[in-house]
Amino acid sequence: MTDKQAGATVPKAQSIANEVRRRIVEREWSQGDRIPDEADLATEFDAARATVNKALQLLADEGLLDRRRRAGTRVTVNPVRKATFSIPVVREQVEQAGMAYSHRVVAQRRSPIPAEIANRLDLPEGRILVHLRAVHYGDGLPFQLEDRWINPQAAPGLEQADFRHLNANEWLVRNAPYLRAELTFSAENADRRDARLLQTRQGQALLILHRTTWNDLGPITTVRVAFRPGHRVSTESGHDRSS
Amino acid sequence: MTDKQAGATVPKAQSIANEVRRRIVEREWSQGDRIPDEADLATEFDAARATVNKALQLLADEGLLDRRRRAGTRVTVNPVRKATFSIPVVREQVEQAGMAYSHRVVAQRRSPIPAEIANRLDLPEGRILVHLRAVHYGDGLPFQLEDRWINPQAAPGLEQADFRHLNANEWLVRNAPYLRAELTFSAENADRRDARLLQTRQGQALLILHRTTWNDLGPITTVRVAFRPGHRVSTESGHDRSS
DNA sequence: GTGTCGATTATGTTTAGACTTATCTCACAG
DNA sequence: CTGTGAGATAAGTCTAAACATAATCGACAC
Numbered sequence: 396m397t398d399k400q401a402g403a404t405v406p407k408a409q410s411i412a413n414e415v416r417r418r419i420v421e422r423e424w425s426q427g428d429r430i431p432d433e434a435d436l437a438t439e440f441d442a443a444r445a446t447v448n449k450a451l452q453l454l455a456d457e458g459l460l461d462r463r464r465r466a467g468t469r470v471t472v473n474p475v476r477k478a479t480f481s482i483p484v485v486r487e488q489v490e491q492a493g494m495a496y497s498h499r500v501v502a503q504r505r506s507p508i509p510a511e512i513a514n515r516l517d518l519p520e521g522r523i524l525v526h527l528r529a530v531h532y533g534d535g536l537p538f539q540l541e542d543r544w545i546n547p548q549a550a551p552g553l554e555q556a557d558f559r560h561l562n563a564n565e566w567l568v569r570n571a572p573y574l575r576a577e578l579t580f581s582a583e584n585a586d587r588r589d590a591r592l593l594q595t596r597q598g599q600a601l602l603i604l605h606r607t608t609w610n611d612l613g614p615i616t617t618v619r620v621a622f623r624p625g626h627r628v629s630t631e632s633g634h635d636r637s638s
Numbered sequence: 639m640t641d642k643q644a645g646a647t648v649p650k651a652q653s654i655a656n657e658v659r660r661r662i663v664e665r666e667w668s669q670g671d672r673i674p675d676e677a678d679l680a681t682e683f684d685a686a687r688a689t690v691n692k693a694l695q696l697l698a699d700e701g702l703l704d705r706r707r708r709a710g711t712r713v714t715v716n717p718v719r720k721a722t723f724s725i726p727v728v729r730e731q732v733e734q735a736g737m738a739y740s741h742r743v744v745a746q747r748r749s750p751i752p753a754e755i756a757n758r759l760d761l762p763e764g765r766i767l768v769h770l771r772a773v774h775y776g777d778g779l780p781f782q783l784e785d786r787w788i789n790p791q792a793a794p795g796l797e798q799a800d801f802r803h804l805n806a807n808e809w810l811v812r813n814a815p816y817l818r819a820e821l822t823f824s825a826e827n828a829d830r831r832d833a834r835l836l837q838t839r840q841g842q843a844l845l846i847l848h849r850t851t852w853n854d855l856g857p858i859t860t861v862r863v864a865f866r867p868g869h870r871v872s873t874e875s876g877h878d879r880s881s
Numbered sequence: 882g883t884g885t886c887g888a889t890t891a892t893g894t895t896t897a898g899a900c901t902t903a904t905c906t907c908a909c910a911g
Numbered sequence: 912c913t914g915t916g917a918g919a920t921a922a923g924t925c926t927a928a929a930c931a932t933a934a935t936c937g938a939c940a941c
Contacts, residue, residue, distance in 0.1 A: 404931095406894060420815045420853055432921055443896045448922075458724075459815070464922045465904040473811060475724045478821045481701075483718050568716060572663050572702075578721045579872035582825035582845040582865075600843035602825040610663055622825075629822035647901095649924065675891055686926045691892075707892045708934035 411440050411450035419459055419470055426472045430460075433468075480630045482578070482606070484565055485531045485539060494533030498562050501528040501592065512544050515607055516614040525553065527563055530592050537593045539626070543618040550615055563616075571615050573608035580604055580628070589621055599624050654683050654693035662702055662713055669715050673703075676711075723873045725821070725849070727808055728774045728782060737776030741805050744771040744835065755787050758850055759857040768796065770806055773835050780836045782869070786861040793858055806859075814858050816851035823847055823871070832864055842867050 405413075415436075418424045430436075433451065437444045451468060454460045458476050462468045489496040506526045513520040525545040531538045543563055547553045550571045558566065583589075585599040593601070601624065607617040622628075648656075658679075661667045673679075676694065680687045694711060697703045701719050705711045732739040749769040756763040768788040774781045786806055790796045793814045801809065826832075828842040836844070844867065850860040865871075 408894080416817070417854075420817055422815075426812055434921080443898095444922095445897085445924095446895060448924090449894095451922090462922065463904080464902065465920055467921060473727060473730075473808075474815065475726050476819065478723045478725060478819070480721045480723065481718045482721060484716060487716075565716075569669055572665075572717065574659070574663055576719065576721070576875045577872065578875070579870045580823050580845060581868070581870045582843040584827075584841070584843040598827070598841055600825040600827040602823060602845075611660075625824070627822045627824045629820065631818070631820050633818040651924080677891080686928095687892095688894095688927085689925060691894090692924095694892090705892065706934075707932065708890055710891060 407440070407442055408446050408449040408453070411436070411442065411447060412453045414440075415450065415454060416459065419454075424470050426470050429467050429469050476632065478630045478632050480578075480628060482604075484568060485541075486562065486565065489531065489533040489538055492533060494538075495535075496531070496533060497535070498529055498531045500559050501530060503527045503558060508544060512617060515605075515617050516544070516546065518546070518614065527558060529558070529562065531562070537623055539623060540589060540592050540621040541618055542621075543616060545616045546614050549610055549612040567608075567616055571608075571610065573610050573615055575609045577607045578604065579606075583621070585621075593621065593623055595624050602626055602628065604628070650683070650685055651689050651692040651696070654679070654685065654690060655696045657683075658693065658697060659702065662697075667713050669713050672710050672712050719875065721873045721875050723821075723871060725847075727811060728784075729805065729808065732774065732776040732781055735776060737781075738778075739774070739776060740778070741772055741774045743802050744773060746770045746801060751787060755860060758848075758860050759787070759789065761789070761857060770801060772801070772805065774805070780866055782866060783832060783835050783864040784861055785864075786859060788859045789857050792853055792855040810851075810859055814851075814853065816853050816858055818852045820850045821847065822849075826864070828864075836864065836866055838867050845869055845871065847871070 415424075415430070424430050431439070433444050433447045436442075436447045436451075440447065451460060451462065455462050455468075458474045459471055460468050461471050483491075485498075486496045504526055505523050507521045508516070508518065508524050510520050512524075513522065518524075525547060527541070527543045527545065529541045529543075531541065541563070545553060545563070545567070550567065552570055556563075556566050556570075581603045583601055583603050585593065585595060585597055585601050587597055589595075589601060590597040590599065593599075602622045604620040604622070605617070606620070608615045658667075658673070667673050674682070676687050676690045679685075679690045679694075683690065694703060694705065698705050698711075701717045702714055703711050704714050726734075728741075729739045747769055748766050750764045751759070751761065751767050753763050755767075756765065761767075768790060770784070770786045770788065772784045772786075774784065784807070788796060788806070788810070793810065795813055799806075799809050799813075824846045826844055826846050828836065828838060828840055828844050830840055832838075832844060833840040833842065836842075845865045847863040847865070848860070849863070851858045
């Protein structure tokens with residue numbers, strides 16, 4: 396009685412989730428309330444318990460419901476809502492904005508890692524890794540600045556790669572899938588080098604993204620990305636069209 | 639044959655997902671490859687097809703697999719990995735860092751919205767909303783600065799709320815669940831007011847978070863949060879302990 | 882070669898039923 | 912009143928089976 400318009404049929408689990416979500420948003424069931432158990436909802440919606448389970452799991456993943464065995468399901472009191480960002484490959488990002496992509500490798504060499512990087516990667520200071528700095532352009536204007544360290548031990552085949560043609564980001568994405576990643580956003584004032592490479596002034600506020608990835612061989616790479624001034628990274632956490 | 643050590647039993651779907659993930663990361667199955675179909679995997683892992691389905695759905699949600707009816711399941715060529723941030727309530731954020739939380743309302747009044755806000759909220763310019771500015775402190779030092787507009791029409795009960803005691807963030811979280819949210823990170827140089835309220839210098843790079851939320855009555859609130867210098871927002875996208 | 886159409890197939894979704902497991906409840910003993 | 916233990920209960924997981932649906936593939940006609 397909620398979804399299921401003409402066009403595409405909405406899966407039952409979805410429409411149950413939508414209806415429950417509506418009841419929460421409209422405060423028919425308010426914060427902390429215990430909601431009917433799966434069996435009851437299954438009866439109400441004329442569905443199997445597994446289907447109701449799927450719907451409620453979904454809402455629990457969204458952070459709207461708290462579920463505990465035996466204790467039942469309650470509406471989350473203090474929803475710590477989650478936001479999902481998809482971090483695309485630079486080139487696609489640029490091209491999606493309708494600009495022509497190009498990139499330039501500023502420096503590429505093997506070099507002992509400084510303390511800060513060693514710390515981020517959990518490797519001993521002074522270990523030799525591949526250090527790479529590159530600028531990515533959209534329509535000839537700087538789009539982002541990349542300062543990357545790559546661990547050859549976790550990225551087999553690295554020696555053959557030539558980053559002047561294929562950018563490092565894409566090579567890694569295609570050749571070294573990761574198991575774990577850590578992302579951090581921060582803001583920094585552009586230093587002299589940032590300013591020069593991004594063609595902006597020193598002191599300009601820059602959005603910085605640090606990303607480190609690991610696989611089962613150890614850390615793969617850590618990178619500091621400085622976006623061009625004014626760049627925004629956004630997400631939309633919505634649901635499907637409901638009722 | 640992968641998980642299932644002594645202690646807690648790992649759900650079968652999980653351990654199948656782990657094993658498939660391992661095969662992908664170790665390139666037994668590489669980018670673009672078609673992997674065995676659900677029925678075959680069900681046989682291999684001695685599970686029901688539904689269980690395999692659940693495992694593969696999980697990996698598809700992670701962005702590791704591409705699944706299409708009839709066409710089968712393939713390893714994603716260009717994994718656009720997703721990062722999930724949980725944006726907690728300020729007070730909890732401060733307290734989790736082991737600091738004492740306090741906040742101060744700098745301004746609170748009903749006021750016509752300027753063009754920029756009207757645009758963000760999809761409301762006509764000049765509409766009267768509640769405008770609120772507040773500073774949140776940790777151990778007496780500025781932690782973040784909040785500049786918020788609230789739409790009373792979408793937040794029933796707002797009139798009674800007194801934000802000098804309970805902060806707006808928490809009142810909204812508890813009283814106006816949202817259906818859709820939009821988050822944007824950016825960086826700005828602190829203007830004179832930012833600098834004064836955050837006790838820093840003008841021009842300091844600040845990490846800015848814009849958040850707007852909607853429910854079925856329309857836009858609820860939009861807020862610009864300026865974090866104290868050096869603040870980082872991070873996420874860790876990992877999986878469970880596998881094999 | 883090109884296009885159409887129908888059979889085939891892999892995934893999508895649901896169902897009913899069973900068993901497992903955490904934990905809440907309550908009665909009873911101390 | 913406090914602790915303990917048995918029982919009940921709600922979610923967690925899995926299974927086997929069925930039907931739905933999107934796409935692919937191949938046969939056939941042109």
